[in-house]
Amino acid sequence: MRLRRCGTDAVLVEVDSTGEVEAVRAAVRAADPPEVVEVVPAARTVLVAARPGGLPAVLRLLGTVDLAHRVDVPSRQVVIPVVYDGPDLELVAATAGVTADEVVRLHAAATYSVAFCGFAPGFAYLVGLPPPLRQPRLDSPRTKVPAGAVGVAGEYTAAYPRSTPGGWRLIGRTDAPLFDPTGDVPALLAPGDRVRFEAVG
Structure with a gap:
């Protein structure tokens, strides 16, 4: 440290x-x-x-923090519904050496933690991605990723709160209100939250 x-x-x-x-x-x-x-x-x-x-x-x-030990603190549990029909679903499956159905199963079965937020308001970087889904960003980023797109990149998974450029591999989409600037708490997710994705549709 x-x-x-x-x-x-x-x-x-x-x-x-x-x-x-x-x-x-x-x-x-x-x-x-x-x-x-x-x-x-x-x-x-x-x-x-x-x-x-x-x-x-x-x-x-x-000076008292033990980096090898995480103190348990209360955390919110958030479930985000996802339609797994992203344009890179087959690419992620091929890279992982599994079927698209297995990608969906792996992604939806894991419990994630919000490590930090950044890039855009409401954009939360989630850790806990199963190892087969830990894949590089696209060679050529998209100029426009639609709001609600769910993707993977490196050790992280995330959902885009608004339309922006991006290079993550997109495996699905959600209608969850990830960021509402008029809300009392604008961002749906905050560091420390526990998150699960639920396959719908």
Whole structure:
């Protein structure tokens, strides 16, 4: 774990894996220190922002984090319905050496965790993808991926909250309200949430 100061009241924690990111995020959330105002996980970092003068307490807390052990903290369970008819379903199946039906079974049987959010509002990077489905992005990204598209890329799976360019391999689509800027909580998913995909249609 490497700590880098960010201004006067924040620290960027650098680690080596999404599992270690989750260990840091969960430990800070479980401790719930009054000095912490925001915790922002990313692929290999966690930004912890403190109230003015609260950084020393945050640094002491981070010094107690065991990266090999994830503290259990309460998490929401979210089920997202998916129609598995994506344009890259057969490509994912061929790359994995399985049938398209098996891709659907593998993807829908897993339980995922939101590692972090980014790229676009409401876009959540989910970890827990079965190994056969961990595949590279497309050689040529699409200029337009439709809102609701469900895809895989590397160790992650995700659903696109709005139409954007993208290079993920698309295996399905969902009508779930992934991002509503008028809502009290605009994004459906947040770091730490547990997610399952349910095959429908």
